Amino acid sequence: QTSVSVAGVIDTYVGSLKYSGDSGRTSVVNSSGMTTSWIGFKGSEDLGNGLNANFKLTSFFRSDTGASGRFNEGETLFSRDANVGLSGSFGAVSLGRDLAPNFLPSTLFNPFGGSFKLSPLMLHMDVPRFNASGWTNSVAGDTGWSNEIIYTTPNFAGLKANLHYQFGEVAGNTGKNNVGANLLYFHGPLGLTAYYQRVQVNNPLEVSPNNVQPTTNIPLPSGMMAARQSAWFVGGSYDLTIAKLFATYDQTSHDIDLKDQTVQLGASIPVGAGAILASWANTKREGAAIGASLKRNTASLGYDYNVSKRTDLYAVYMYDKITDQTVGNSMALGIRHRF
Amino acid sequence: QTSVSVAGVIDTYVGSLKYSGDSGRTSVVNSSGMTTSWIGFKGSEDLGNGLNANFKLTSFFRSDTGASGRFNEGETLFSRDANVGLSGSFGAVSLGRDLAPNFLPSTLFNPFGGSFKLSPLMLHMDVPRFNASGWTNSVAGDTGWSNEIIYTTPNFAGLKANLHYQFGEVAGNTGKNNVGANLLYFHGPLGLTAYYQRVQVNNPLEVSPNNVQPTTNIPLPSGMMAARQSAWFVGGSYDLTIAKLFATYDQTSHDIDLKDQTVQLGASIPVGAGAILASWANTKREGAAIGASLKRNTASLGYDYNVSKRTDLYAVYMYDKITDQTVGNSMALGIRHRF
Amino acid sequence: QTSVSVAGVIDTYVGSLKYSGDSGRTSVVNSSGMTTSWIGFKGSEDLGNGLNANFKLTSFFRSDTGASGRFNEGETLFSRDANVGLSGSFGAVSLGRDLAPNFLPSTLFNPFGGSFKLSPLMLHMDVPRFNASGWTNSVAGDTGWSNEIIYTTPNFAGLKANLHYQFGEVAGNTGKNNVGANLLYFHGPLGLTAYYQRVQVNNPLEVSPNNVQPTTNIPLPSGMMAARQSAWFVGGSYDLTIAKLFATYDQTSHDIDLKDQTVQLGASIPVGAGAILASWANTKREGAAIGASLKRNTASLGYDYNVSKRTDLYAVYMYDKITDQTVGNSMALGIRHRF
Numbered sequence A, B, C: 001q002t003s004v005s006v007a008g009v010i011d012t013y014v015g016s017l018k019y020s021g022d023s024g025r026t027s028v029v030n031s032s033g034m035t036t037s038w039i040g041f042k043g044s045e046d047l048g049n050g051l052n053a054n055f056k057l058t059s060f061f062r063s064d065t066g067a068s069g070r071f072n073e074g075e076t077l078f079s080r081d082a083n084v085g086l087s088g089s090f091g092a093v094s095l096g097r098d099l100a101p102n103f104l105p106s107t108l109f110n111p112f113g114g115s116f117k118l119s120p121l122m123l124h125m126d127v128p129r130f131n132a133s134g135w136t137n138s139v140a141g142d143t144g145w146s147n148e149i150i151y152t153t154p155n156f157a158g159l160k161a162n163l164h165y166q167f168g169e170v171a172g173n174t175g176k177n178n179v180g181a182n183l184l185y186f187h188g189p190l191g192l193t194a195y196y197q198r199v200q201v202n203n204p205l206e207v208s209p210n211n212v213q214p215t216t217n218i219p220l221p222s223g224m225m226a227a228r229q230s231a232w233f234v235g236g237s238y239d240l241t242i243a244k245l246f247a248t249y250d251q252t253s254h255d256i257d258l259k260d261q262t263v264q265l266g267a268s269i270p271v272g273a274g275a276i277l278a279s280w281a282n283t284k285r286e287g288a289a290i291g292a293s294l295k296r297n298t299a300s301l302g303y304d305y306n307v308s309k310r311t312d313l314y315a316v317y318m319y320d321k322i323t324d325q326t327v328g329n330s331m332a333l334g335i336r337h338r339f
Helices: A101-106 A119-127 B101-109 B120-126 C103-108 C120-126
Strands: A006-017 A026-031 A038-048 A051-060 A081-086 A092-100 A144-152 A159-169 A179-186 A190-199 A228-239 A244-254 A257-273 A274-287 A289-307 A311-322 A328-338 B005-017 B026-031 B038-048 B052-058 B081-088 B091-099 B144-152 B160-169 B177-187 B192-201 B227-239 B244-254 B260-269 B274-287 B292-306 B311-322 B326-339 C004-017 C027-033 C038-048 C051-058 C081-088 C091-098 C144-152 C158-167 C177-187 C190-199 C229-239 C244-254 C257-270 C274-287 C289-305 C313-323 C328-338
Touching: A006 C051, A006 C081, A006 C091, A026 C091, A026 C144, A026 C158, A051 B005, A051 C328, A081 B005, A092 B005, A092 B026, A092 B144, A101 A179, A101 A190, A101 A228, A101 A244, A101 C289, A119 A257, A119 A274, A119 A289, A144 B026, A159 A328, A159 B026, A257 C244, A289 B081, A328 C051, A328 C081, B038 B244, B052 B091, B052 C004, B052 C328, B081 B144, B091 C004, B101 B120, B101 B192, B101 B227, B101 B244, B120 B144, B120 B260, B120 B274, B120 B292, B120 C051, B144 C027, B160 C027, B227 C158, B227 C328, B326 C027, C081 C144, C081 C257, C103 C120, C103 C244, C120 C257, C120 C274, C120 C289
Parallel strands: none
Antiparallel strands: A006 A026, A006 A038, A006 A328, A038 A051, A051 A081, A081 A092, A092 A144, A144 A159, A159 A179, A179 A190, A190 A228, A228 A244, A244 A257, A257 A274, A274 A289, A289 A311, A311 A328, B005 B026, B005 B038, B005 B326, B038 B052, B052 B081, B081 B091, B091 B144, B144 B160, B160 B177, B177 B192, B192 B227, B227 B244, B244 B260, B260 B274, B274 B292, B292 B311, B311 B326, C004 C027, C004 C038, C004 C328, C038 C051, C051 C081, C081 C091, C091 C144, C144 C158, C158 C177, C177 C190, C190 C229, C229 C244, C244 C257, C257 C274, C274 C289, C289 C313, C313 C328
């Protein structure tokens, strides 16, 4: 049978790492410098009349140790995708574990894409830091949702929308769930995007039934716990040929007094068989829940060299600073192979 | 090399669920409405003279979250199959994790097949309920056995038998093990089956070395613990073309005073590109181990529509009632895709 | 896409087992009699000019229960290989989880190869025994290392070397790491090998940051803990056509008073479509850390019959004796299938 294919990305780097808040520097062989390493199975069946049945079963893994998932606790075997659905002229419907509304707008509109290690935007939005800084990801509910229904519209002259609904699956309480939507528009050199999401269920690991945001795992110093987060995001890109420029802005608010605003600017400049990548993100965090307001500034500069269409080598330097914390600066030299 | 193939089933449904004993109703995207979702690897090598070497490595998973296995505790990575063996004119021998004697007779002789969510027979025999009802599966030892040897006879004019032996692997005690056998006969419109098994080792998770049955995880109210269960089962099916009819009867007894009897009747009625499915099961549970005797009545009615040979859509309503417990009724609307 | 292939080995045996120190005999269906069962994904991309990008993602598993890994605690999903790298005229570089320096010299220079169940050499070097003997593996740091860089030289007239470095990844402490190298020489009937390694990081599970060796999990009776082990090994093989002969010697020492010396002699004698395999290993363990010195003598004798190039059947008897412990003797009858 040719009804299933195996695909994935393995991305590993040698690095010297110090994030803002770290007391020491660490030398590592680590996973997922530019793309979170994954492997999995996909298939599509032609049902006639333009209708298709589709499925994806894909797993994140760590290419330095072989561990399953992105982190140790709370990840499922198929942590990236576990979905099945139908697509056709009406658009597409997917059931199961799939993308959250925030994923495509944020990864497609910064030059470091879906790098949760080196992209300033992704680090601010999605990655908690278990060091002295106690940095919590600004956007709640993970970048993938379980128990989800997604409806994707057909493509209208470059414009596409995704509607997301995640069941909370609490007996006798249908009010606890996640909802969101995003828009993606691509026309010639121009790209535009927006998303909105309201999160009440944390993913993939919910520490307590009430605790949603912004902490996945790190408690707020005030002891306050959020049960709901609203987030919205806008972004644009323009390809000038000599450089592709990116800009994004997002804001989150909660049922407690806590608010984040993030600006990101970036550029990708083709040079030789690769591109120079540069991105800067600034987040302002404020509200009674954290006491004195914080700022975080992160900037990355790198060169990504394409050895082939499927394999690239990258070298990246990253600066990172959070109010009152040690300065971080990190270097990474890696290889990414698609299969 | 073409010595290994990837295959599986992904089955996901949207449902509104209330089993007997549940206090509230739950809205869900869940896995495995009609078939337990699985994926895995298989291969067969022709050794000449009609002899083949065969292996299977397959995993259950939950298509709503991507989690491995059927449930959270005690499942291995290849929870469905991990076996290798030889087949030829003598029949077949398999070593490792494979089917238990009870699986084929019960799933082939009810119209909802191997559905552990919607088939009344499978729910009574194999699925504990962690709600107020404290329902324990009537048949002990799981539907798959580890550390097992199976011998399968050749097919004699439609008749085939499987002999199963599971090592308990207790040092210095070869007496603790599971044994069983089943018969399957198919000839024209008629099908007949029977199985017997004696279980002393629980699968896949043995809570205590003495506790076998019927509780996998739920203690009997009396505090009594069974160390041995005997189960026997007979079933038949007849295809009238306008409908295929099913009937089964099984009985379990223990080394303590506890006994279950289950009757199941069912029909599958071809309509359009699919079939109407109906099945009813009644279990009577009695003995000093549980105090007052119990009855459970469960009935399911559904329509299963084949979009293609590999993909079907289903809609099922299920009624469920256990003595002294709340009435359950559930609806499920799902998609099953084979690859 | 033909960029990834699936491969593996499934090896299962029926056995009656008693190791030295066991009080009773156990009847089993067990995994990995001759080769540790594994399955995984591999790929290689031609980048031109003799350069290739290569990756491997492979998992050990237990073919008797379907469990992931070689043992229950501390194993990752891709416990065998999780690496990516480049190869060309310069040799090869690999990043991630891959072989330790000790693996190839020990498995290629004993007649039972990589059998961690029946090869006397591998049992002495690599397998702790959780019975009355408290036997701890003489060689620390596992047979695979995570967070590793390997450089492999080109083949110089039959001679090849591998240089291994494993990052300890301790913040602010680059001194804690593993290093090693091995040599492999094959020319006509002659094979020669050597390795040296210095281990400070245990694999895959480090019980405590200070405890390295020789105990993976079993504490030394004296309560002393080693933080560093040095091991060296030499071996040779010669193929006389009527028999292939093997001899190895290895020695380990520690930062505490503890020393192991192991001698192994073996032969593989072609008979019919298979070979008679015989191997004997003797380890002398001494030092203040264990009190009175110990000896372990283990000998295995078997016949390995090739049903085809990919499938073999084996029968092995093993004798095992540790000073002051019960005598062990075990029998195994198994099937190994490569795919």
